Amino acid sequence: MEPVLELKGITKRFPGVLANDHISLSLMHGEIHALLGENGAGKTTLMNILYGLYKPDEGEIFVNGKKLVVDTPNDAIKAGVGMVHQHFMLIPVFTVTENVMLGNEYLKAGGFLDRKKVAARIREISQQYNLQVDPDAYVKDLPVGIQQRVEIIKLLFRNANILILDEPTAVLTPQEVDELFNIMKTLVAKGKSIILITHKLREVMEFADQTTVIRGGRVIGTAKQSETNQLMLASMMVGRQILLNIEKKDADPKEVVLDVKNLKVLDTHHQIAVQNVSFEVRAGEVLGVAGVQGNGQTELVRAMTGLDHPIEGKIKLMGKDITHSSVKEITELGTAHIPEDRQKDGLVLAYSIEDNLILNTWYKEPFAHNIVLQRKVILDNANQLISKFDVRTPSPLTATSNLSGGNQQKVIVAREFSRPIKLLVASQPTRGLDVGSIEYIHSRIIEKRDDGCAVLLVSTELDEIMQLSDRIAVMYRGQILAIVDAKTTTRESIGLLMAGVAPEDH
Amino acid sequence: MTKIEEPQKKKDVISTFFDELSRNSLIVTVLAILTGLLAGGLIAAATTESVYAAFRVSFFDGLSAGFMVFWNTYKALFTGSVGVPSEIFNALRSGDSVAINKAFTPFFESLLQATPYIFAGLSVAIGFRVGLFNIGAEGQLFVGALGTVWVATAFKGLPAIIHVPFALLGGAVCGGVWGMIPGWLKAKTGAHEVINTIMMNYIAFRLSEYLLTGILRDPNKSTPISAPIEKSAWLPRFFDDPNRFHAGFFIALLMAFLVYWLLFKTSWGFELRTVGSNPNAARYAGMSIVRSTVLTMFLSGALAGLAGANEVLGVNHNLAVAFSSGYGFDSIALALLGNSHPLGVVLAALLFGFLRNGAIQMQLTAGIPIDIISVLQALILAFIAAPAIIRTMYHLKEPKAVEIPQIAAKTEGSKP
Numbered sequence: 001m002e003p004v005l006e007l008k009g010i011t012k013r014f015p016g017v018l019a020n021d022h023i024s025l026s027l028m029h030g031e032i033h034a035l036l037g038e039n040g041a042g043k044t045t046l047m048n049i050l051y052g053l054y055k056p057d058e059g060e061i062f063v064n065g066k067k068l069v070v071d072t073p074n075d076a077i078k079a080g081v082g083m084v085h086q087h088f089m090l091i092p093v094f095t096v097t098e099n100v101m102l103g104n105e106y107l108k109a110g111g112f113l114d115r116k117k118v119a120a121r122i123r124e125i126s127q128q129y130n131l132q133v134d135p136d137a138y139v140k141d142l143p144v145g146i147q148q149r150v151e152i153i154k155l156l157f158r159n160a161n162i163l164i165l166d167e168p169t170a171v172l173t174p175q176e177v178d179e180l181f182n183i184m185k186t187l188v189a190k191g192k193s194i195i196l197i198t199h200k201l202r203e204v205m206e207f208a209d210q211t212t213v214i215r216g217g218r219v220i221g222t223a224k225q226s227e228t229n230q231l232m233l234a235s236m237m238v239g240r241q242i243l244l245n246i247e248k249k250d251a252d253p254k255e256v257v258l259d260v261k262n263l264k265v266l267d268t269h270h271q272i273a274v275q276n277v278s279f280e281v282r283a284g285e286v287l288g289v290a291g292v293q294g295n296g297q298t299e300l301v302r303a304m305t306g307l308d309h310p311i312e313g314k315i316k317l318m319g320k321d322i323t324h325s326s327v328k329e330i331t332e333l334g335t336a337h338i339p340e341d342r343q344k345d346g347l348v349l350a351y352s353i354e355d356n357l358i359l360n361t362w363y364k365e366p367f368a369h370n371i372v373l374q375r376k377v378i379l380d381n382a383n384q385l386i387s388k389f390d391v392r393t394p395s396p397l398t399a400t401s402n403l404s405g406g407n408q409q410k411v412i413v414a415r416e417f418s419r420p421i422k423l424l425v426a427s428q429p430t431r432g433l434d435v436g437s438i439e440y441i442h443s444r445i446i447e448k449r450d451d452g453c454a455v456l457l458v459s460t461e462l463d464e465i466m467q468l469s470d471r472i473a474v475m476y477r478g479q480i481l482a483i484v485d486a487k488t489t490t491r492e493s494i495g496l497l498m499a500g501v502a503p504e505d506h
Numbered sequence: 507m508t509k510i511e512e513p514q515k516k517k518d519v520i521s522t523f524f525d526e527l528s529r530n531s532l533i534v535t536v537l538a539i540l541t542g543l544l545a546g547g548l549i550a551a552a553t554t555e556s557v558y559a560a561f562r563v564s565f566f567d568g569l570s571a572g573f574m575v576f577w578n579t580y581k582a583l584f585t586g587s588v589g590v591p592s593e594i595f596n597a598l599r600s601g602d603s604v605a606i607n608k609a610f611t612p613f614f615e616s617l618l619q620a621t622p623y624i625f626a627g628l629s630v631a632i633g634f635r636v637g638l639f640n641i642g643a644e645g646q647l648f649v650g651a652l653g654t655v656w657v658a659t660a661f662k663g664l665p666a667i668i669h670v671p672f673a674l675l676g677g678a679v680c681g682g683v684w685g686m687i688p689g690w691l692k693a694k695t696g697a698h699e700v701i702n703t704i705m706m707n708y709i710a711f712r713l714s715e716y717l718l719t720g721i722l723r724d725p726n727k728s729t730p731i732s733a734p735i736e737k738s739a740w741l742p743r744f745f746d747d748p749n750r751f752h753a754g755f756f757i758a759l760l761m762a763f764l765v766y767w768l769l770f771k772t773s774w775g776f777e778l779r780t781v782g783s784n785p786n787a788a789r790y791a792g793m794s795i796v797r798s799t800v801l802t803m804f805l806s807g808a809l810a811g812l813a814g815a816n817e818v819l820g821v822n823h824n825l826a827v828a829f830s831s832g833y834g835f836d837s838i839a840l841a842l843l844g845n846s847h848p849l850g851v852v853l854a855a856l857l858f859g860f861l862r863n864g865a866i867q868m869q870l871t872a873g874i875p876i877d878i879i880s881v882l883q884a885l886i887l888a889f890i891a892a893p894a895i896i897r898t899m900y901h902l903k904e905p906k907a908v909e910i911p912q913i914a915a916k917t918e919g920s921k922p
Contacts, residue, residue, distance in 0.1 A: 307789060328792030337790070345790040348783045359780070360791040368773035 002065060004029050004193050005050075005081070005162050010059035012045055019045040021217040022059070027162065032184060032194045034208035036201075036237055038434035040404050042217040043197045047164050051083045052076045063162070082160030084151040086167045092140035097122060099139055100154050118157075125156050130186050145176035152183065163187065164195045169203060170432055175292070181207050199237070199434050201230045202463070213237050238436045246442045249450065251470040253282035257423050257454035258304070263313035265299045273299035274310070275478045281423070286445070286455040288469030288486070290462060292498055296478035297458045298340060301427045304456065305337045306330040318422060331360050336416035340427040340458075342405075346412045349401035353393060354382035356400050357415045381418075389414035390440070406437030413444055424448055427458045442468060462494060476500045534896050535843070535850075538889035539857065541896065543580075546882030550874045551575040578872040586867020587616045587860040607745050612863065614751035618821065620859025622647075622830075624758035625813035626837035627844060627851040628765050629685075629806045634846040635769055636802040637782040642688065642703025643810040644834025645710030646681040650811020652714055653680030654818045655722060655825040658735035669738040674757070674815050681811015682804040684710060689803025693796040699803070711828075718827050732825040741820035754820040759852065761809065766848040778802060810834060839887045858883065 003026040012020040019042045027033050037043045048054045050061060052070035061068045063079045070076045076083075090099050097119045106114040119135040126133055131149045139147060148168060155163055165184075169177045184194055184207065196208060204211050204225075211228065213220045213236040220236045235241055258281040267273035274296040281287045291297055302308040304315065306327040315323045322330055331337075339345035347356050358367045358378055366377045382396035391410045393403060400408055409429070416424070426445060430438040445468060449455050459465050465472055466486065473483045474497035481497050551557055551572040561568030589612045597605035626643045633640035640646075654677035661669065688702035715730070724733040741752040769775035781788040781798040789795060813833055818825055840858055844850025865879035889896050 305790075306792075326792065327789065331792050339790055344784075345786045348780055348787050350783050351780075355776070358776075359787065362776045362780075362791070363773045368776075371772040371774055373771055373773055373776060 002029070003027055003062075004064055005195075006062040007046070007050065008060045008062070010046060010049055010056050010061075012042075012049060012054060012056050018217050020049070020056070020059075023214065023217070023219050025212055025219070025222075027193050027195060028210075029193055030188050030191055031209040032188055032196055032207055034196045034198060034204045034211040035214065036198060036204055036211050036233060037214040038199055038237055038436060039406060039432075041214050041237075043214060044166060045217075046214075047083065047166060047195070047197060050076065050081060050164070077158050077160065080159060080161040081164070082155030082158060082162070083164040084148065084155065084166065084168060086170060088147055088151055090139045090147055090150060092138070094139060095135070096133055096137055096139060096142075096150050096153075097135045099150060100135075100157050104158060121157065122153060125153055129156065129183065129190060131183060143176075145172055145179060148172070148176075148180065149183070152187075161191070162193050162195070164197065166197045167199075168196070169198070169200065177203075201233055201237075201435070204233060205230055215239055234435050237434075246439070246446055246467055248446045248468075251285040251449065253285040253470070254452065255283055256280045257283050257318060258456065259314075259316040259319075260304075261314045261316075263300070263303060263310050263315065265296070265303045265308060265310045267299050273478050274303065277313070277475075277478075277480050279473055279480060279483060281454040281456050283422070283452045283454050284449060285470040286449050286457055286468050287483075288465040288472045289456065289458040289475055289480075290465045290472055290494055290498060291460065291475035293460045295475045297427070297460075297475055299478075300475070301337075301340065301425055301456075301458055304425050305335065328360075334420060334422035336419065336421040336424045338409075338412055338416055338424070338426040338429045340431075342408055342412055347400050347408060350399055352382075352397045353386065353391065353400055353403075353411055354378050354396045356411055357382050357385055357418075359415060361419065385414040385418055389417075389444075406433045406440075409433060409437060409441060413441060417444065417448065421448075421453055424453050424455045425458075426455065428460065429457070430459075430461070430464060438464075462491060462498075466491060466494070474498055534893045535845075535890060537896050537900055538893075539886050541889055541899070542882055542886030545885050546878060547576045547579050549881060550579045550872075550878050553878075554874075575872070575874075579868060579874050579878075582868040582870075582872040582874070583861070583864035585864075585871075586612055587864030589613050604746075607749050611745075611749045612867070614745070614749050616860045616863040617755050617856075618751050618859075619863045620855045621755045621758050621820070622813040622816055622833045623837060623840055623855035623858050624755075624762060624852055625809050625816060626833045627840040627855050628761060628848060629809035629813070630837045630841035631844060631846040631848065631851050632765055632769070632778075632809065633802060633806045634841055635782050636778045636798055637785065638689070638692075638799065638802055638806070639700050640685065640703055640803065640806045640810075641700055641838065642685060642706050642710075642807070642834075643813075643837050644830065644832065645703070645707035646684045646807040646810035647814040647830055647834045648710045648714045649684040649814070650677035650681030650808075651814030651818050651825050651829070652717055652722070653677050653811065654815035655732050655735060658739035658819060659722075659733050662736055664736075664738050666738045666740070666742075669736065670741060670819065673735075673739045673819055674812060677811040677815025677818070678808040679811070681814065682808035685807020685810065686800055686804040689800045692803075693799040707834075714825075715827050718825065722825070724824075730827050734824045735818065739819055740823060741816070743820075750821060752820040754816040757812075758816070758855075761812065762848040762852050765809075769848070810837075813837075836883075839883070843887060843890050 005027040007023060007025045010020050010023045023042070023046055035043050035046070045054065049056045050070065052073045052075050055071075061070065063081065068075070068079050070079070091102070094102070097115050100122055101113070101118045106117050108114040122133070122135040125131065131153055133146055133149050133153065139150060142150070152163070168180060172180060188194060196203070198204060208225055210222060210224055211233060212222045213233060215237060223233070260280065261278050263274055263277040264272065265274035277300065279287065289297055289300070299308065303310045306322070306325055306329065309324050313323070314321060317330065317333055317335065320333065322333065343349060348359065355378070358381070361367055367374055367381070379396060385391070386393060386396055389410050391414065392407050400411060403411070424445070429445065430441050433441070445455060445457070457465065457468055469486045471483055472486050472489060472494060473480045474494060475481070476498065477500065481500070481502050484493070554575045557568060557572045557575055560571035589609055594609045597609040626647060629643045629646070630640055654673050657673040657676035658669070661672070664672070684706060688697070688699045688706055691697040691702050692699045718730045718732060722732045723730055741754050743750065743752045745751055769779060777788070777793045778798050780791065780793060781795055785795055814830070817829065822829060836858060840854045841851060844852070844854035861879050861883065865876045868874045868878070869876045
């Protein structure tokens, strides 16, 4: 069979970096081909070359056997290559129809937009590929999963035959992921071909026909799905043996550190987000909070860390009432917080690593003497933590915006773990990170637990919850449906709870 | 793809100064100023009637007339703001102190003009650093001047060493309180400081008219103007007339250093800058947005108030209605030009001071309207605000990531 798309010896150099080193890849008709690699491996650069956003220094691209020169994304689209970016390129205040026709407008006589005709075409595409979407809905009102469908429809509207999906599952809930993969199956069944860029092994194993692993800008290998397994792919991706499952001892829970009683918290729209929630976390154990995104976890964490205050209930830390304490007081009592959104809350991206490492101890000795910042101490502290926590950076003065996601998270972990802490609140600690960084952060969390720290782990990744937790609390619509022992429960029963099926129902 | 930056050496005070400044694309700023100056000369030539007349004679005559206007504009601008080189040279050779004083007067007059710009520019810049857009510097300047003129006229018989600082303090506190009101409104109710500082400007203007036609008015004068301030409250001058240069310039430089020290060397400044760079992270780190907002607006208002105090105590020695020629508004542009950095503000204020002072001579000798300077300043700022123009014109590379307070970045509209 002829490949529909062939990349031959693509090479791209940036100053100081060889981003793509003679990469070759063949995409067959009607296949899902996964491009697997860690953050910074060169996946996105390669796809941007294919999409005409970068010019390759060497190498050639063939579509259906014909050589293709792409100078702009328009050339790629004309050749039937379309891309869904990780961050959607939609205009929120436009309708689905308007977004789809943008740049490819249908006109009526007199130069008016022909929305009806476009909407009809969208309905046609929806039906053909099982992509349900209302053409008249405003994009801002649509959930993320549906917005992604709009992006796919945009490509189909432009008659793309080769679809590139860049980390399409990063922003989706587990249910939306399942729906997306059903859509992908339909697409390939109807003759489209798909390149799936990802760093998630589970997705590759479940959905791809073939996988190409790249590392450090080079192709490490291509494997058929039937001839490989997760462990093998992970090792290819990282370049060393990897532990997919953290080895940990049984927990040895001691005194109660965090005691939460009948909590009720409002969200930013003054709606009840957390209701009637009670639990305790003991020193030396990990309590995992599982649940689909948006079931009150964010508000729960904000209440624990003093960012918001509950309207009812009590929170006690080491026996002290902290229900209405400030963030500063709670931090000083020995709470560490790995926030859900590291770039929005956890770091000042424009600041250097050394400054981010003192973000919540900036006013304290030895970093500040009276009110004067002690630059030498701050720099020494940074150098120490960078080597201890293996942050990959040219200098402690590098802005954190120049670091990869994994290294940014390591900066946060280094800062939070370098204080004497009694409670760790970790919210989505590995979201968007590569396998190597996930392994590293997981082992650090378990290390803290074994040191006698109480850990409250909030995650929407069921794998993460199952691996790290000693007990698992499942949140659904602001309530904790059940708290179960991690050793005796199963993925399936947690999954049911996450979907809101209470224990007595089954 | 992680971009690899060259490792930086350990910073000391001086290199931090320049590091802070250069990382933000110092080169673009310099080119913007040069381009703006050049364009200003072209506009001066293009708006002069005699150039067109010469073009009607012949193309060559037109070109040479245009060039003469162009040349005379810059010559007048230079002699008006710095001095006449031959006069300076002759005066120095003769050793006559009166002649030397006279020859250097344009230069010192430019520094004098720059002084209120430094104070007011710092006022806006400190706000930018904390993510606050203080449009109210002009009003705070007026209220500061009112406070100062009251202290400087109501207290009699004080020694200068007490009266001057006391009068300056009066201006700073009054301006500070005027700035703190919108700061407090923002922190407590979320009312936007842009709206409220503008409104506070109007109140300040009318308040100053009310007081100057009322209790502060000099009964011996026919126009609404305050009584002359006590001699003991004058900021000391260093030279004989006509050189009006006074100690305010050095106080302004001291303030610039203090603002720099506060922002970049202390834990308070760390908190303020964090609130300005990423309020979410600041809240997460346990910093107080409310306190930072109120404190910053007080400091901002106090600096603007000092600009007013400086004019009263150093230059006018009384207070008239509408005495400020828009220092508070120019300072918004100036703070942007200086990238909200104290050193940048000082340099930008000097540029504005020299331009303003030179413009007077330009009008007198070259017959170029003083408004050309406003056009020229506007052009420079437009080039700064849209660095893409300059980057494209001179084929410059993209800047590295820098610490730009959110609001300033928004206003510049350049960061992707």
